Amino acid sequence: MATILFDGVAYGMLLFVLACGLAVTLGLMNFVNLAHGAFAMAGGYVTVLLMDNWDAPFLACLPVAFALPAAIGLLLERTLYRHMYGRSHLDQVLFSIGMVFIAVAATDYFLGSSQRNIHLPDWLRGRGQVMGVSVGLYRAFIIVLCGALAFGLQAGLMKTRFGSRLRASVDDARVARGLGIPVGMVFAATFAVGSGLAGLGGALGTELLGIDPYFPLKFMIYFLIVVTVGGTSGITGPFVASLLLGVADVMGKYYLSSALGGFVIYVVVIVVLVLRPSGLFARAR
Amino acid sequence: MNAALGLARRARWRWLEMAFWIAAFAAILMPAGAHLILNEIAILALFALSLDLILGYAGIISLGHAAFFGLGAYAAGLMCKYFAQEPLLGLAVAMAASGLTGLLSSLLVLRGSDLTRLMVTLGVALVLHEIANALPQWTGGADGLQGMVVGPLLGRFAFDLFGRTAYAYSLATLFVLFLLARRVVYSPFGMSLMAIRRNQLRASALGVPVNRRLIAVYALAATYAGAAGALLAQTTAYVSLDVLEFNRSADVLLALIIGGAGWLYGGIVGALVFKILQDYLSSSAPQFWLFWMGLFLIVLALVGRERLRAGMRGALTWAKA
Numbered sequence: 001m002a003t004i005l006f007d008g009v010a011y012g013m014l015l016f017v018l019a020c021g022l023a024v025t026l027g028l029m030n031f032v033n034l035a036h037g038a039f040a041m042a043g044g045y046v047t048v049l050l051m052d053n054w055d056a057p058f059l060a061c062l063p064v065a066f067a068l069p070a071a072i073g074l075l076l077e078r079t080l081y082r083h084m085y086g087r088s089h090l091d092q093v094l095f096s097i098g099m100v101f102i103a104v105a106a107t108d109y110f111l112g113s114s115q116r117n118i119h120l121p122d123w124l125r126g127r128g129q130v131m132g133v134s135v136g137l138y139r140a141f142i143i144v145l146c147g148a149l150a151f152g153l154q155a156g157l158m159k160t161r162f163g164s165r166l167r168a169s170v171d172d173a174r175v176a177r178g179l180g181i182p183v184g185m186v187f188a189a190t191f192a193v194g195s196g197l198a199g200l201g202g203a204l205g206t207e208l209l210g211i212d213p214y215f216p217l218k219f220m221i222y223f224l225i226v227v228t229v230g231g232t233s234g235i236t237g238p239f240v241a242s243l244l245l246g247v248a249d250v251m252g253k254y255y256l257s258s259a260l261g262g263f264v265i266y267v268v269v270i271v272v273l274v275l276r277p278s279g280l281f282a283r284a285r
Numbered sequence: 286m287n288a289a290l291g292l293a294r295r296a297r298w299r300w301l302e303m304a305f306w307i308a309a310f311a312a313i314l315m316p317a318g319a320h321l322i323l324n325e326i327a328i329l330a331l332f333a334l335s336l337d338l339i340l341g342y343a344g345i346i347s348l349g350h351a352a353f354f355g356l357g358a359y360a361a362g363l364m365c366k367y368f369a370q371e372p373l374l375g376l377a378v379a380m381a382a383s384g385l386t387g388l389l390s391s392l393l394v395l396r397g398s399d400l401t402r403l404m405v406t407l408g409v410a411l412v413l414h415e416i417a418n419a420l421p422q423w424t425g426g427a428d429g430l431q432g433m434v435v436g437p438l439l440g441r442f443a444f445d446l447f448g449r450t451a452y453a454y455s456l457a458t459l460f461v462l463f464l465l466a467r468r469v470v471y472s473p474f475g476m477s478l479m480a481i482r483r484n485q486l487r488a489s490a491l492g493v494p495v496n497r498r499l500i501a502v503y504a505l506a507a508t509y510a511g512a513a514g515a516l517l518a519q520t521t522a523y524v525s526l527d528v529l530e531f532n533r534s535a536d537v538l539l540a541l542i543i544g545g546a547g548w549l550y551g552g553i554v555g556a557l558v559f560k561i562l563q564d565y566l567s568s569s570a571p572q573f574w575l576f577w578m579g580l581f582l583i584v585l586a587l588v589g590r591e592r593l594r595a596g597m598r599g600a601l602t603w604a605k606a
Contacts, residue, residue, distance in 0.1 A: 026400065083587060090346050091586045094542060097535055098582030103578035131457045198544055221411055224404040232400075262415050266408055270393060274407070277396040 002133040004254050005247060010139035012246020013146035014208065016239050020153060021194020027232035028170045029187065031085055032092040035099035036198055036223055037216030039069040040189040043199025044211035047173035048116045058121050065203035066196040073195025077188045100216045107213040115212040141206055150239055157235060166190055229272050231279025240280060287452060287588055296471035313453045320448035326560045327455035328406055328516045333541040333552025334466060335509030337468040341547030342470055343502050348403050348539055349410030350510055353383040355529030356413060357511025362430045370436030372519045379515035380508045387507020391500045414529040429525035439445030451520035458516060539578060542585060
């Protein structure tokens with residue numbers, strides 16, 4: 001029981017790191033970016049390729065898996081995404097689906113359509129005992145790393161100067177601009193960090209979720225669920241939602257058959273939406 | 286009084302419309318060869334018409350419209366395999382099943398914002414895909430539903446190898462449902478939908494029962510999508526899991542956007558362009574088709590649909606002058 005719970009929390013933490021960038025662009029900036037999973041896929045493939053072709057150590061891959069998607073994100077934000085901010089949701093949906101399709105097609109063409117895996121270093125394999133509960137070392141590693149990231153992000157959003165500038169830009173871009181906040185640069189930096197975190201999540205998730213060219217489409221629904229269920233008030237909501245979904249998904253698949261267990265998260269989502277249509281943590285105003 | 290006159294004027298048949306339908310029906314008599322793709326076009330057109338009802342008129346963005354398409358396809362397939370082989374009966378059952386599911390899921394879809402709708406529509410399609418995959422004893426699972434023997438239409442017209450009967454059947458269904466849709470959108474009901482799309486708050490302040498109208502049109506669109514799915518199942522005598530896949534929802538969205546949402550013919554024009562492009566571009570490799578589709582969507586969104594349509598209209602008037 002405790003082991004299942006632990007696995008669920010690890011899965012939820014992973015979902016949070018994958019989706020938290022989207023929670024900011026979609027939840028706070030109100031920009032529908034369905035291509036978020038493409039950045040996660042980029043991070044995953046960077047790790048796979050580095051480890052396979054250059055025998056790079058796993059830990060050394062993680063910063064690259066963050067930096068490269070962040071750089072791609074920054075580039076795309078400055079060239080393409082920037083023009084889509086004020087547009088209708090339909091335009092944003094079309095645009096980002098187009099991005100997903102191109103990412104899928106390019107990955108399929110250059111890297112092949114089969115699923116890729118990584119070989120974890122020995123010290124992350126196997127299981128350990130924590131307070132009498134048998135836990136997978138890699139999952140513990142994910143929980144520690146992602147938990148630290150979640151705290152860091154919350155602190156960054158609430159306590160730093162950049163965080164308050166971002167919140168101001170999101171609340172009212174015009175006034176923020178009038179106060180001398182470089183709104184465009186703030187958004188670009190936020191977008192880059194969000195993409196980078198997705199890439200990091202993709203790298204960490206390669207072992208648990210596997211990675212193939214259709215990754216962005218397969219996980220699109222999870223990202224959307226995290227943001228919708230979490231509500232659009234900040235990153236606390238998506239964090240709680242990710243944990244809830246992770247635990248529900250793992251428990252459902254363990255206690256029910258794996259065919260039925262897949263439906264548990266949808267039941268959870270329906271219940272949440274019926275009780276709280278605008279998410280667990282709705283914006284106060 | 287004025288409003289009624291205005292509605293009547295908008296609803297008048299134009300000669301270009303009549304010419305289009307006459308040409309479409311005349312195509313049945315063409316020498317064999319093109320009917321298979323024409324049938325596909327007619328089915329996609331009906332599917333896109335159904336999306337147009339909710340997207341173009343009511344402003345609901347759906348990422349999972351294939352849910353109802355697939356449901357209709359499976360309903361028609363199972364009906365044919367186990368109960369009755371008359372296609373029209375299967376079509377009716379498929380429409381009823383999809384419409385009912387649309388009615389039920391509309392209660393979820395209409396809660397919350399655009400964002401919630403994206404998630405719920407996508408989620409409904411995924412859940413149905415999972416169900417179809419989890420019940421291989423009924424749906425055939427990943428192998429698809431095989432062994433359908435579709436009876437002759439009305440007991441007289443058997444489906445032939447070249448798809449002539451299939452095209453005639455699909456086109457006739459499209460035409461009848463199109464007439465109904467045309468009647469609906471030019472009625473006060475259709476006007477109220479457009480009011481809701483432009484401004485939901487003002488529409489409700491004017492006394493439009495927003496939720497009830499949206500539920501009604503969502504169920505209607507689901508019925509239409511079910512009909513399209515049933516047509517595909519019956520004319521190909523096969524249903525596979527890909528009727529429920531995300532790509533199908535994206536295809537129909539793209540087809541509708543190519544033709545332009547919100548004027549009923551958008552789906553038909555879009556289906557025509559989309560299928561011809563797909564036929565031409567995907568002959569080399571499926572990845573290329575996905576790439577072209579993505580590129581097209583991005584350019585479309587960046588340039589702006591309004592500007593593109595204004596450009597086309599400009600070209601048309603220039604051609605006339």
